[in-house]
Amino acid sequence: MSLDDALDVLAAALLLSGAMLALAASVGVLRFVDVLSRMHAATKPQVLGILLCLAGAAVRLRDSVDLWMLVLAGAFQLVTAPVSAHLIGRVGYRTRHVRRDRLHVDELAGPDVDD
Amino acid sequence: MSTPRRRLPAGLHVVPLLWLTTVWVLLWGTWSLGNVLNGLLLSAVVLLLLPLPDVGFGGRVSPRGLLAFVGHFVADLILSSVQVAWQAVRPGEQDISSVVAVRLRSESELLMTMTAEALTLVPGSIVIELDARSRTLYAHVLSAPDDASVEAFRRQVLDLEARVVRAVGRPEDRALLLRPSGAA
Structure with missing residues (x-):
């Protein structure tokens, strides 16, 4: 097996595992019980899934000028995903889209919350 | 490796300027002189027209x-x-x-x-x-x-x-x- 073949196999493995994580993330968005839980699925496996796909594409493209664009896409993903998750989570909490029966403690609510 | 202490001057900040220039060059894909100069110019315009608040870094990267x-x-x-x-x-x-x-x-x-x-x-x-x-x-x-x-x-x-x-x-x-x- 030549080096090129080995790299192609590596690229395929990265792309496939990235796609699997993205699939699991979307299943999580569907299945989790409230907005806050769904944001977990929409951040962690989703971000790593995209990073793996980008890495796979980078290995496949090797020495193309577009490689740097993949690096940028990954960097911005890491910077922006937590911010959007934070904002959506905050809005979700404030508009009471929280399943309180599925919470063990809620230290943001304070002791004298009515529900 | 030494860890130089970076003090940012007022107005045009060095770190965001270099970061934006890097983004510009990465988008074009090649480190040509024209790309770098255009990137610097555009970054300076962006930073002057849309100034960001000073986050007060003043730290030391270890x-x-x-x-x-x-x-x-x-x-x-x-x-x-x-x-x-x-x-x-x-x-x-x-x-x-x-x-x-x-x-x-x-x-x-x-x-x-x-x-x-x-x-x-x-x-x-x-x-x-x-x-x-x-x-x-x-x-x-x-x-x-x-x-x-x-x-x-x-x-x-x-x-x-x-x-x-x-x-x-x-x-x-x-x-x-x-x-x-x-x-x-």
């Missing part, structure tokens, strides 16, 4: 601290992705969650922001509220069905904060790590 932070971050990201992915696809009900308050030790808004950003991507938590005045961070923990796991999460956040401060904090930020903290 290579060893940064390496430790990045290493932990990558390992945590992989671990948490697999955990959340498994929770999403496994049969049965989702674990009981918690909203946990953690009182941070650093007073710098930049360090608190970095801690919150990193925390969202690592095991089990997303930050939903950050009160800078009381240095309190509120996070939703996906799998925290009892008091022990809530305490474990608090310790985890404080460890993460310590790594952020050791990577980019000022000496006075490092000193703050010694003060007692934890529950809000």
